[in-house]
Amino acid sequence: MTNLQALSRFYLTLVPFLAAAVALAIGHSKPQLYLPIWLVHALLMVIAVRHLGKNCLTSLDPQQRQRGAIALLVIIPWTFFTVFAGMGPPPTSIADWVATATEQQIRYALLIAGGISITAGFALLANQLRQSGEKTYGLLGLLAMGIALPLFILNMAYWGSFLVESFTHFSGVSMAKRPDWYLAMRALFTWISGVEVALFYLATAGFAQALQSIGWFKARACRLYLIFSLAGALLSVLPPFSIEPLVIATYLVSIPAFPFIMPYLMGLHLLNLANRTLPIVQ
Template identity: 80%
Template structure:
């Protein structure tokens, strides 16, 4: 007999990695093709989340339901993020960017909304961890998030609004050389992006240590969360090198949705943990 909860968790765990593989491997597809596929995936993802956390969502204990809500706040943005699998990576040429301007605006609007939801979810999680009297790693996580979120919103607005307007203007004016102000802004946001991404990874590492301190998750899982988050933070602030594997790794960890992969996996683990308490009303 198939274990529906185990199958749901397996599918949900694969979601960010499959989406990234499709986006990077296949590139941009036509909306007429990827939107129906995404809608089917979104429905399947909702079914999998319900299967994984049904006991938690319907539990009469408000503490258990709150854990489910926290997990949902972090998981739900990934329903939107998987739309990027059909969009592919951001265009590398101005004509392609102008031709897909609406898609780019949707991409970065979803990232802003998702980043805000995840921050709310992790902040609520920090409050639960505070009440469990664990070591104050949660405070470091909240502080890092508090600094990172405004930078993240600013950075996504730069990509979703400023670049759209700039590239549309450059294309209409047929400018062969970029203005000095554009080059200065690009350099500024390279710095902002590095700081913002590093802080998001550091916040995740802090929450991983907090969950370990509170003994909510197994130590091995928490160490994995913290290790990969710290590696991501380091790679995001490294200067440019000619060593190709390092360049690729630095590029990957700086993809806007990638710092949210570890919080998403934590949320799945949290939902599974909260779901273990049986619903006495059933």
């Protein structure tokens, strides 16, 4: 790996964590401010991916090129997810939801598109794993993702469409009390959210174990993925607790883009494999 490739990987590895830190620390900014910054950052990401994946994306080996395609499918969504750093977390009041309705619709539309892209990437990865002789963990991971994706789309549509329209209506009629149907829907989607988030984390655990089985992950890296994935799955389905650290942890692991951080890091790893002297598993 060249120094430029190492620098590119370091920068790309920091991307989701820096975006989350900015979003949580600064909150919502004006589009006139964050969109130009995001465009510059997106260009830097494209350049970094090009340098890191040069050996993989331009290889004459079809296995290497498919590995590059898999990586791109899970990395590209994060080029768009980073715009959430300027949008900040979802609003906490009806007035803010109504004022930022268009941004919220864009946020959840990008998440849906990103979830579909990442699932497609992992479907291709499951195929490569099967060709390499791994037929259990990759299949279980793909099954978990296949169940999670429709729930994820439904959940994101709830946040991006149903809530926006409901809050606009509530604001227009000045309701002091939420109708029963709204409370029932909110309870339902709390369950749906917990299940789909847990399934995405479990899918990541399955693919991490599969990648170790064929030698693309070292045992230590696999253990880290398993620990964080299983912890995320458990926290996402825990009932509400009054213990502050658990409340914060449950909130963080359930942020829609957060379950996609580990797949993103896996994508970087797949690009980086071509920069090493590891043999290609046939």
